[in-house]
Amino acid sequence: MDYKVPKQDINTDPLLSKSPDFNRKSAVMKTDKVYKCEIINIVELTEFEKLFRLKIADRTERELFDFRPGQFAMLEVPGFGEVPLSITSSANNKEYIELCVRKAGRTTEVLHQARLGTKLGLRGPFGTSFPMEEMAGCNILLIAGGLGLAPLRAPIYWASENRNQFKEVHVLYGTKEPAQMLFTYQYGEWEKVNNIKLHTIVEKGDSDWKGRTGLITELFDEVTIDPQNTYVIVCGPPVMFKFVCHHLNGEGIPMNRMFVSLERRMHCGMGKCCRCMVGSTFTCVDGPVFDYWSVLNLKEAI
Amino acid sequence: MINKVITKGEFEKFISGIIDANETIGPKQVDTDRDGKPVYQFRQVKSFGEMDLDYTITYSSVKNFFLPFREELSRFDFSEKDWDQTVEYRVNPRAIIGVRPCDINALNILDKVLIGGAYPSPYYLARRRNTFLVGMDHEPLEDCFCESLGQDTVHRGFNLFCEDIGDKYYLTIMSSKAFRFLENVKVTDPTKEDDIKFHERRKRLRDMFKTKVEMTGLQSVMDIEFKSPVWKKWGDKCLNCGSCAMVCPTCYCYGIEENIDVGLKSSRKERVQYSCNLVDFAEVAGGHNFRPLKEDRLKYRYYHHYRGFAQNGDEPICVGCNRCGRACLAGINPKDVINELQLES
Numbered sequence: 018m019d020y021k022v023p024k025q026d027i028n029t030d031p032l033l034s035k036s037p038d039f040n041r042k043s044a045v046m047k048t049d050k051v052y053k054c055e056i057i058n059i060v061e062l063t064e065f066e067k068l069f070r071l072k073i074a075d076r077t078e079r080e081l082f083d084f085r086p087g088q089f090a091m092l093e094v095p096g097f098g099e100v101p102l103s104i105t106s107s108a109n110n111k112e113y114i115e116l117c118v119r120k121a122g123r124t125t126e127v128l129h130q131a132r133l134g135t136k137l138g139l140r141g142p143f144g145t146s147f148p149m150e151e152m153a154g155c156n157i158l159l160i161a162g163g164l165g166l167a168p169l170r171a172p173i174y175w176a177s178e179n180r181n182q183f184k185e186v187h188v189l190y191g192t193k194e195p196a197q198m199l200f201t202y203q204y205g206e207w208e209k210v211n212n213i214k215l216h217t218i219v220e221k222g223d224s225d226w227k228g229r230t231g232l233i234t235e236l237f238d239e240v241t242i243d244p245q246n247t248y249v250i251v252c253g254p255p256v257m258f259k260f261v262c263h264h265l266n267g268e269g270i271p272m273n274r275m276f277v278s279l280e281r282r283m284h285c286g287m288g289k290c291c292r293c294m295v296g297s298t299f300t301c302v303d304g305p306v307f308d309y310w311s312v313l314n315l316k317e318a319i
Numbered sequence: 320m321i322n323k324v325i326t327k328g329e330f331e332k333f334i335s336g337i338i339d340a341n342e343t344i345g346p347k348q349v350d351t352d353r354d355g356k357p358v359y360q361f362r363q364v365k366s367f368g369e370m371d372l373d374y375t376i377t378y379s380s381v382k383n384f385f386l387p388f389r390e391e392l393s394r395f396d397f398s399e400k401d402w403d404q405t406v407e408y409r410v411n412p413r414a415i416i417g418v419r420p421c422d423i424n425a426l427n428i429l430d431k432v433l434i435g436g437a438y439p440s441p442y443y444l445a446r447r448r449n450t451f452l453v454g455m456d457h458e459p460l461e462d463c464f465c466e467s468l469g470q471d472t473v474h475r476g477f478n479l480f481c482e483d484i485g486d487k488y489y490l491t492i493m494s495s496k497a498f499r500f501l502e503n504v505k506v507t508d509p510t511k512e513d514d515i516k517f518h519e520r521r522k523r524l525r526d527m528f529k530t531k532v533e534m535t536g537l538q539s540v541m542d543i544e545f546k547s548p549v550w551k552k553w554g555d556k557c558l559n560c561g562s563c564a565m566v567c568p569t570c571y572c573y574g575i576e577e578n579i580d581v582g583l584k585s586s587r588k589e590r591v592q593y594s595c596n597l598v599d600f601a602e603v604a605g606g607h608n609f610r611p612l613k614e615d616r617l618k619y620r621y622y623h624h625y626r627g628f629a630q631n632g633d634e635p636i637c638v639g640c641n642r643c644g645r646a647c648l649a650g651i652n653p654k655d656v657i658n659e660l661q662l663e664s
């Protein structure tokens with residue numbers, strides 16, 4: 018008489034492969050395993066934002082990590098927590114990835130104290146991306162408010178590296194104060210080398226500020242829009258993209274050519290914890306990039 | 320699927336064999352409530368007699384054995400300037416006896432959500448695969464409404480299912496494991512008479528449902544009535560305690576916590592069951608809350624349960640056990656909320 022329930026191991030062959038690959042189902046059993054990476058550079062951008070350059074330690078894993086502009090990664094600070102962060106470096110860069118982090122809470126505060134050489138964990142990439150290939154042959158309008166320039170930097174790299182594929186490239190960027198502007202050291206290169214037209218505005222200038230003051234929507238008088246040949250990406254707080262998209266909709270840009278990136282609380286990035294739900298949609302799996310029409314259809318989005 | 324019948328005497332021998340050889344979980348009376356009625360829970364059992372197979376309903380659902388309230392996802396061991404991560408999801412086999420149809424259906428729904436999609440949960444999968452599940456039918460309580468949702472019978476997701484036909488059980492065998500174990504005891508093929516008794520039993524149980532919930536077209540109603548005053552009315556009563564989600568067999572939303580062990584040499588990353596009715600469910604750093612009002616949060620739970628999300632095939636995930644209704648101190652229950660919403664539209 019034998020009533021012993023036999024043990025069933027769920028590990029099957031492909032799952033034994035060394036590195037987790039979040040893009041393929043074969044690595045399913047490794048969903049909580051992180052890529053170990055090392056901080057190889059830190060740039061202090063503003064009082065609250067730092068740019069971390071991370072290099073994945075293992076060579077195979079480094080080669081596996083492949084993302085598209087607009088996707089995000091989960092950054093693990095062992096012992097403290099995990100935070101979703103947009104990948105802000107070039108999708109072409111196989112050597113390192115960059116994440117721009119605002120000091121906003123518990124984990125990000127600890128992260129801001131990290132030094133060169135600190136080992137962190139990375140999972141991802143997760144989520145949807147901006148359809149950069151589809152935009153080829155058209156003008157692109159990249160609009161960012163505040164920290165929104167971080168997720169926009171990946172498409173800016175893409176446009177720069179494939180500059181001949183696009184007609185006009187405009188970046189419209191607005192912050193509250195001049196001191197909050199991110200990546201100021203790159204503006205010259207974007208304009209002079211990459212032929213990107215940068216338009217900036219702040220809500221409240223200081224004594225050194227020579228540019229415009231006001232809301233980001235005021236920058237529209239600086240660009241002439243050809244609605245049939247333009248794609249738009251908007252990143253920033255919900256109030257901002259609501260106004261911006263509403264305005265551009267009025268200009269005649271089709272709703273499915275305007276893309277926004279939504280932000281919600283996230284704990285898994287894998288469509289399981291439900292913290293990131295908007296109505297019946299997962300921001301982490303079906304987003305964070307949505308076209309404007311999809312956003313209008315989401316219950317409780319704006 | 321193979322059907323057999325077994326006498327209740329032989330059944331006891333069979334289950335006792337399983338209990339002796341495995342870690343086994345079964346329904347047990349653990350307390351009495353303020354009206355003197357028994358309170359049942361699934362607990363580890365050492366003998367057949369310890370179980371109460373005629374139990375009405377367990378206060379918490381069997382979900383807790385697949386999605387424990389708190390579970391370790393991975394751990395980090397620190398060394399000088401470095402760390403190592405370990406992920407452990409292997410579990411020991413065990414048996415669970417006497418699970419009701421609605422609770423098995425609930426596990427089937429959890430299977431879809433947690434094993435399906437691009438990122439299956441190995442922790443859940445390991446527990447599910449290593450559990451020998453024996454299901455059993457029962458007489459519905461006055462407030463059960465699983466029949467309205469079509470969840471009062473079950474046809475998959477278990478190893479063995481037993482339907483009470485008097486002095487015998489009508490067995491549905493769904494796995495080779497169960498088939499092999501049954502070779503140890505006397506089972507026979509169902510006779511014509513057994514089949515008739517089986518149908519009579521099913522019909523009798525079906526006719527016993529007193530509580531009905533109007534499900535027709537509910538999914539689209541959930542979308543259309545997103546701004547209905549019904550949400551404010553019930554939302555205002557809600558205490559944001561989260562009890563409904565804790566006892567519900569299909570609520571699975573969670574949070575991640577990370578804690579450094581005493582000694583500062585290691586840390587654990589844990590999954591903790593959460594409830595969308597808790598205030599900070601959708602709150603982000605800086606204090607912005609995407610669902611600031613009670614009604615937003617209560618509505619969201621109902622929205623998830625009755626409209627369903629793409630991840631579970633856009634189907635309702637409620638199985639109609641009314642555990643949430645019984646647990647709620649504010650008197651909020653699906654029957655009243657849904658029926659009110661349906662009349663409204």
Ligand SMILES: Cc1cc2nc3c(=O)[nH]c(=O)nc-3n(C[C@H](O)[C@H](O)[C@H](O)COP(=O)(O)OP(=O)(O)OC[C@H]3O[C@@H](n4cnc5c(N)ncnc54)[C@H](O)[C@@H]3O)c2cc1C
Nearest residue numbers: 100101102103118119121122123124125281282283603604
């Ligand atoms: C898709 C996406 C991309 C993002 N990109 C960036 C970026 O490039 N740069 C940047 O600085 N910030 C970004 N954020 C916001 C960033 O994730 C939060 O600031 C961060 O999670 C705060 O964590 P904390 O532990 O410091 O805060 P706490 O308030 O202590 O948060 C505790 C936990 O709540 C969750 N949480 C809190 N706020 C948020 C939030 N806003 N979004 C998601 N989860 C949250 C996290 O799981 C966090 O661990 C992004 C968020 C999302 C969803």
Ligand code: SF4
Nearest residue numbers: 567637638640641643
């Ligand atoms: S009746 Fe309540 S507790 Fe039972 S499945 Fe439905 S929502 Fe969950």
Ligand code: SF4
Nearest residue numbers: 557558560561563647
């Ligand atoms: S049990 Fe009742 S009061 Fe508590 S969160 Fe659920 S609905 Fe609200």
Ligand code: FES
Nearest residue numbers: 286289290291301
């Ligand atoms: S972050 Fe967990 S479901 Fe989206």
